[in-house]
Amino acid sequence: QVQLVESGGGLVQAGGSLRLSCAASGSIFSLLVMGWYRQAPGKQRELVARISSEGSTYYVDSVKGRFTISRDNAKNLVNLEMLNLKPEDTSVYYCNAARLVAGTQYDYWGQGTQVTVSS
Numbered sequence: 001q002v003q004l005v006e007s008g009g010g011l012v013q014a015g016g017s018l019r020l021s022c023a024a025s026g027s028i029f030s031l032l033v034m035g036w037y038r039q040a041p042g043k044q045r046e047l048v049a050r051i052s053s054e055g056s057t058y059y060v061d062s063v064k065g066r067f068t069i070s071r072d073n074a075k076n077l078v079n080l081e082m083l084n085l086k087p088e089d090t091s092v093y094y095c096n097a098a099r100l101v102a103g104t105q106y107d108y109w110g111q112g113t114q115v116t117v118s119s
Contacts, residue, residue, distance in 0.1 A: 002026045002108040004095045009113030012085055016117070020080040022095030022110055033098045034071055034078040038091035038115075045094070049080060062088075085117045 003025040012018055020036065035050035049069040050058045057069055068081040078095065095110035 002028070002032065002097050002099075004097060004108055004110035006093065006095045006110040006113040009093060009115045011116045011118065014085060014087055014117055014119050016085050017081070017083045018085065018115060020082070020093055020095075020113060020115070022078045022080075024076045024078070024095075024097060026076075028099065029076040029097075030073040031099060034069075035096040035098065036069060036078075036080045037094045037096055038089075039094070039112075040091040048093070051078065082115070085115075087117045087119045089115060090117050091115060 005023045006020060008018060008020040010018060031053055033050060033052050036048045037045050038048050039045040048060055048063055049067055051069045051071050059067060066084045071078045092112040092114050094112045097108040099106045
C-alpha cells in the first residue's frame with residue numbers, strides 16, 4: 001500500500017509560480033511511476049506530467065516549457081514546479097503513483113490540492 005500526501009497548492013496571479021510536492025509512504029517509491037493529474041470542474045481528469053523510476057519525463061503539451069516534474073527517491077518525494085501559470089491551469093491537482101506487478105497496474109492517489117490562478 002502507498003499513501004500520498006500533496007502540499008503546495010494555493011492562489012496565485014497569472015504569470016506567477018507554485019511548487020507542488022507529494023510525499024509517499026512505503027519502501028517501494030523508487031519502483032513507482034509518479035505523476036501529477038488535474039481536474040477542473042466539469043472536466044475529465046487529465047495527466048499533466050509523469051516521471052518514471054529511471055527519471056524519464058512526459059508532459060502534456062499545454063504545460064511544456066512551464067512545468068517541471070522531479071523526484072527524490074531518497075526522500076520519497078515528487079515535485080511539480082509550475083512557472084508562468086495561466087488561468088486555465090486552475091484545477092485540483094492530484095498526485096498519482098503507479099506500479100505494474102505481474103501485468104496488473106496498481107494506482108494510488110493523493111487527496112488533491114487546489115491551484116487557482118487569477119487573471
